Structure formats: structure tokens, C-alpha cells
Amino acid sequence: MKNNYLFFLLLFSSALFAQEDAWVYFNAKPNAQFYLDNPLQMLSQRALDRRTNQNIALSSTDVPVETTFVTQVKQSTGITVMAQSKWLNALHIRGSQADINALKNFTFVDKVVFANKILNTTSKKDRQNKIAKTKDKFKATVNYAYGASANQIQMLNGQVLHQQNYTGSGKIIAVLDAGFPGVDVAQPFQRLINNNQILGGYDFTTRNANFYAGDEHGTMVLSTMGGYKENSLVGTAPDASYYLFITEIDATENPVEESLWVEAAEKADEFGVDIITTSLGYFGFDNANYSHTYSDMNGTTNFISRGAEMAFSKGIVVLASAGNEGNTTERHIGGPADAVSVIAVGSVTASKVKSSFSSIGPSFDSRIKPEVMAQGSSAVVSSPAGTITTIDGTSFSCPIMAGMVACLWQAFSSKTNQEIRQMILKSSDRYTVPNNDYGYGIPNFGSTLGVDDFQISSFSVYPNPTQTTVTFALSDQNTASITIYSVLGQKVLEKQITNENSTLSLQTLKSGLYFYTFDAEGLHKTGKIIKQ
The missing domain is CATH 2.60.40.1930 (Macroglobulin (MG2) domain)
Known part of the structure; x- marks a missing residue:
């Protein structure tokens, strides 16, 4: 009996002191007025101008997290700060359940939310339909010599914009992914390097300035937009400029990646980017207690989805892969594709038939998802070694679409992000009869978007x-x-x-x-x- 008692005591102690992930939300930003009076202390001029051009007012969400709050949390017993978000006024932290709960004693703490929802005393989440580990990526008047990449551009009628010299020039795209090895040396990216179109980047997962590292997934993603090898591969936005941010930890799946994503999106906003594209999606995690359920896919529950919606509110067009779970038990889109304003991109084959792996909608609150489709089956990409190859995944239909968005916005540069989003949806071939597989369909970036307007150039x-x-x-x-x-x-x-x-x-x-x-x-x- 004594041994049994000792066993249960050890079991209880282990549970109490096991490392948990959580978000601690603050209730104030004491120095907000200083930053609002001195906006260049928190945002670049280009970011401020984006807001001015779209009549977006500055708010406390633009103000950095209060440093004294962060310092006190860092100094708390057993707490490690993993990431922070000014938009959501929160820190992603790691520690024991007891040490995390102790943070509630700070007067500046609004609430603590555990990634493991059963630890949240107010949580009434249904834990059914939990899945194991999910990653939305697969390993495996000018005429351009598109080569093998012709179909993925012409399916969207993107060549019409390119022929009018709308190739993304002047637009900045932030790519949030798992790594970008080879981009600095491989031939298909040399045009970007030589023309200074890679503006910078950062590895948020290791806090390292070397972003030409990590998993090759981001390299292939970038190649669909910025790659250039005549008669082999031409990206959809070869003249756009890019920031490359690593937010995905390839070896594991943990909620901290959602927080790192939001942190990177905030940095992208600060730098004045126009478009965020991400071929990452989150539903299940290594720790099943952290996993989302379909009921979470409502645009307001997931940390990453709330961050993506905030990015859109700052005047940025945000695109996300719908997901590659179409052949699994849980076929629905993940986060941040579920966010209301995010353009979730599904995949079709070269003949415009939905790819079997492409995740479906609707969102849990019955909104049309994905919004649009592009080629993701046998998409033409470059490897880190510069080899032109094909690969499957909504990971690639999404950036193919993002590049065309940059070209469209270059052509209609006075439009707001909301207007650009609506133009894309209205041009799609199923706009009047959307469904849960194709959304609004395949956009037409040429014939239905007022091509005659392009002739002003x-x-x-x-x-x-x-x-x-x-x-x-x-x-x-x-x-x-x-x-x-x-x-x-x-x-x-x-x-x-x-x-x-x-x-x-x-x-x-x-x-x-x-x-x-x-x-x-x-x-x-x-x-x-x-x-x-």
C-alpha cells in the first residue's frame, strides 16, 4: 500500500511540474501614447504610408509589448519566454503548470491560456476529432520563356499581367516558412540576388540572422514566385522583393510555432510589406493535448489565425495554404487558413481538377474555405541545388497565387487590400456557385480584371x-x-x-x-x- 501511495505521489508531482506551453496576456500598454505620438519609433515610414493609403488608423495594437512586463515574467521562477506578440499583447511561455499559474498574481496580467485546453478551467472545448501530427508541406508586351512553369501561370491568366510589365515590381512579399537553403547560391535565384530583391530575413526558431538555412521547403516555395531560369521556371512575381522568415521548427510540431509566426508577421508589418504568404498550417501537435479540433477552425480561436487577421487589418494581403489533409479522416483546413480575411488557397491539377490531397471547407462557422485554387499537383519548383523539378502540395499553389496578387496590386496600386481580395474572388470561375472543395474557384488575373485599364502605362x-x-x-x-x-x-x-x-x-x-x-x-x- 505504501508503494502504491508513493507511485501516485510521484505521478501527481510529475504532472504538476511537467513543462507546459501557454500564453500570458497583458491588460495594458502603459507607454502607448508615447509610441502613438512618435510612430516611427515602432513602424517604418513605408508601414505608416500603407496605413495612410488605406485609411487605417494607428492603435494600441501597433505599440510594442511593455518591456517591464516582459522582464518580470522572464524573472519569474521556472518561466521561459518563447515568443511575444504586440498585436495580441501576449507572451508565449513555457514552464510548469504551477509556475505558469503563479503569473496570474501580477496585476498587469489579464489571463493565462494553456495550450493544453484541459488545463484551462473555463474551457468547454470538445476534444473529439483530434488528429496526430500534421504539417502542411510535402518533402518530396513582354513574353517570358516560362518553360515547364507555363501552365501554373497561364491557368490563372497571369501572362496577361506579365505581358503588360506587371511582374510585382515595387511590391514586397514576406514568406513565412521552414527554411531557405540554397537561395543565396542556386542559379534560379541569382536574378533575385543580383537585383537586391532579397531584402532580408530572420530565423525566429533559433534567433539567428542566417535565414539561408533550415528545411528546403521554403526554398521551393520562394521559387514559384521569384525563381527565374529561362525555358524552365519563371515565378509568378519575378520582380517583387522578398523578406524570408523562418518560423517552422521542422523536426517537431508545437504551438510555439504559431507564436513565432505571429511575431514574424509583426516584423513584416513593421518593415512595410504588402503581402504575407505562408505554406504552413496547424491542426495537430506532437503533444495530442495541444491539438486543435475542427471546432477551433472558426477564425477567432487559434493564436496564429488571430494574428493573421490582425495582419490583414494593417492593410496586408495574407495568403495561406489550405492544407494537404484531403485524404485523411479530418479533411478540413487548419490555421491560419481559417481566418476570415485570409485567402486560403487549395490545389488543382494541371487540368483544373481538385487535387485529392487538398483540404476542404467550410470553416467551422460555415464560411467558404478555401477561397481560391491554383495548381499544386506537379507544381514546378527549384530545389536548393537549382534543379528544376515538380512537387505536390497546397504549399505551392499558395505562393503561385501570392505572386500573382503582387502583380495585380502593382497594376492597381491605389486599391486597398480588401479591394484586391475582392477583385480576386470576383474573377474566379465559381464565384456565383462556390462550394467546399473549390471555394470560389480559379481566379482569372487577365480577362476579367479590366485589362484595358492597364494600357495607361x-x-x-x-x-x-x-x-x-x-x-x-x-x-x-x-x-x-x-x-x-x-x-x-x-x-x-x-x-x-x-x-x-x-x-x-x-x-x-x-x-x-x-x-x-x-x-x-x-x-x-x-x-x-x-x-x-
Whole structure:
């Protein structure tokens, strides 16, 4: 009897002191007014301009997490801080159940939410339909020489935008994935490297500045947008610029990856990106107690989905893979694809038939998911070694779509992210009869998006690249406002120009890549300038 008592005592102690993951939410941001009065202390000028252009007001969600709160949590017994989110005013922490619950004694703590929902005393979540481990990725007037990649572009009628020279120039895409080895050396990415289109990145999983590392999945994802090898592979946005963020820990599946994703999305917002694309999806975790259920796929429960929705509220278009679980018991989309404003992208074959592996909708609250489809069966990609090959997965239909979004937004640069999203849905071939397999269908980026509007492009910027000056052709406009930004989104030059004086001196700028916005009555343009 004594031995049995000792066994149960050890079992209880083990459960009490086992390491758990949780989120601690704060109830205030004491220094919010300082940051709102000095917005460049928290956001780049390009990020601020994105908000201004879309009439998005600054709010306390833009303000960093209070550092004194973070410090006190870090100094608490047995607590490790894994990630933080200013948007959700929370920290992802790890520690024993007892040590985590002790944080509730801080007056600045609003609530603590355990990843293991049965530890949340107020939780009434149904634990049915839990699945094991799920990763949404598979291992395995200008005419472009698309080669084998032609079908995945032409299916979306994307060549029409490319022919009009809308190839993503001036748009910045953040790619949140598992790693980007080979991007700095493989031939299909050399055009990006040579033109300074990789603006930077970070490995949030190891807190390391080397983002040309990790799993090859992100490399293949990037190649569908930015890859360029004539007659073999041309990405959907070869002239866009990119930030590369590693948020996925490939060897394991843990809720901290959702928190790292949100942290990276906040950094992308801070840098002024236009589009976030992610080929990651979360449903089940290694610890089954942490796993989501279908009832969580309502757009408001999952930490990552709330972060994705917040990114959209900041004026960013967010795209996510629908998932590769179409052949499993739990076939529904995961997070962040379930978020209300996220464009969830499913997969079709080269002949436009739904790929059997592509996850289905609706969201748990009965919204149409996925929203759109693109080719994900036998998608053409580049490996880290530069080999052009094919692979299956919504992991690749999503970035194929994201690249086309960049081209469309370049063509309609005065549109808001909400307007761009709606244009894409309305152009899709099942828009009037959506369903849970195809969503609204396959978008048409050419014939139904006002191609005639593209012909306004007598606008030009020359010489580019340049050494000293750059001239903006005003066409029918008499005056225009020019703003030039660094790759970090900082405003470095601003000037009014006229037909008589439309040349800017760049003598004071260092050599490198810059972005410009051109605003005149009836015309808004963005693009990049290379100062040699």
C-alpha cells in the first residue's frame, strides 16, 4: 500500500511540474501614447504610408509589448519566454503548470491560456476529432520563356499581367516558412540576388540572422514566385522583393510555432510589406493535448489565425495554404487558413481538377474555405541545388497565387487590400456557385480584371538602374509627388515634381535598392530604383 501511495505521489508531482506551453496576456500598454505620438519609433515610414493609403488608423495594437512586463515574467521562477506578440499583447511561455499559474498574481496580467485546453478551467472545448501530427508541406508586351512553369501561370491568366510589365515590381512579399537553403547560391535565384530583391530575413526558431538555412521547403516555395531560369521556371512575381522568415521548427510540431509566426508577421508589418504568404498550417501537435479540433477552425480561436487577421487589418494581403489533409479522416483546413480575411488557397491539377490531397471547407462557422485554387499537383519548383523539378502540395499553389496578387496590386496600386481580395474572388470561375472543395474557384488575373485599364502605362522611370539622377515621365499629369524609401521602409527622399522639372537627384543616397511611390491626380504608381 505504501508503494502504491508513493507511485501516485510521484505521478501527481510529475504532472504538476511537467513543462507546459501557454500564453500570458497583458491588460495594458502603459507607454502607448508615447509610441502613438512618435510612430516611427515602432513602424517604418513605408508601414505608416500603407496605413495612410488605406485609411487605417494607428492603435494600441501597433505599440510594442511593455518591456517591464516582459522582464518580470522572464524573472519569474521556472518561466521561459518563447515568443511575444504586440498585436495580441501576449507572451508565449513555457514552464510548469504551477509556475505558469503563479503569473496570474501580477496585476498587469489579464489571463493565462494553456495550450493544453484541459488545463484551462473555463474551457468547454470538445476534444473529439483530434488528429496526430500534421504539417502542411510535402518533402518530396513582354513574353517570358516560362518553360515547364507555363501552365501554373497561364491557368490563372497571369501572362496577361506579365505581358503588360506587371511582374510585382515595387511590391514586397514576406514568406513565412521552414527554411531557405540554397537561395543565396542556386542559379534560379541569382536574378533575385543580383537585383537586391532579397531584402532580408530572420530565423525566429533559433534567433539567428542566417535565414539561408533550415528545411528546403521554403526554398521551393520562394521559387514559384521569384525563381527565374529561362525555358524552365519563371515565378509568378519575378520582380517583387522578398523578406524570408523562418518560423517552422521542422523536426517537431508545437504551438510555439504559431507564436513565432505571429511575431514574424509583426516584423513584416513593421518593415512595410504588402503581402504575407505562408505554406504552413496547424491542426495537430506532437503533444495530442495541444491539438486543435475542427471546432477551433472558426477564425477567432487559434493564436496564429488571430494574428493573421490582425495582419490583414494593417492593410496586408495574407495568403495561406489550405492544407494537404484531403485524404485523411479530418479533411478540413487548419490555421491560419481559417481566418476570415485570409485567402486560403487549395490545389488543382494541371487540368483544373481538385487535387485529392487538398483540404476542404467550410470553416467551422460555415464560411467558404478555401477561397481560391491554383495548381499544386506537379507544381514546378527549384530545389536548393537549382534543379528544376515538380512537387505536390497546397504549399505551392499558395505562393503561385501570392505572386500573382503582387502583380495585380502593382497594376492597381491605389486599391486597398480588401479591394484586391475582392477583385480576386470576383474573377474566379465559381464565384456565383462556390462550394467546399473549390471555394470560389480559379481566379482569372487577365480577362476579367479590366485589362484595358492597364494600357495607361505610358508612365516610365529612367534611367533605372541609375548613378546620379532619375526622371519620372508624367504623361498627362502636370504635377506629382514622389517618395523614395530604403529597403527597411524608411523615407529617404520626398519631392514634388512638374512636367518642366521631373528629374530627381539621387546624389545623397548610397548605392543600393530603393522603392518609390508616384502620386498624381488619377494615377498612383509604385516601383523600385537601383542606385549604382
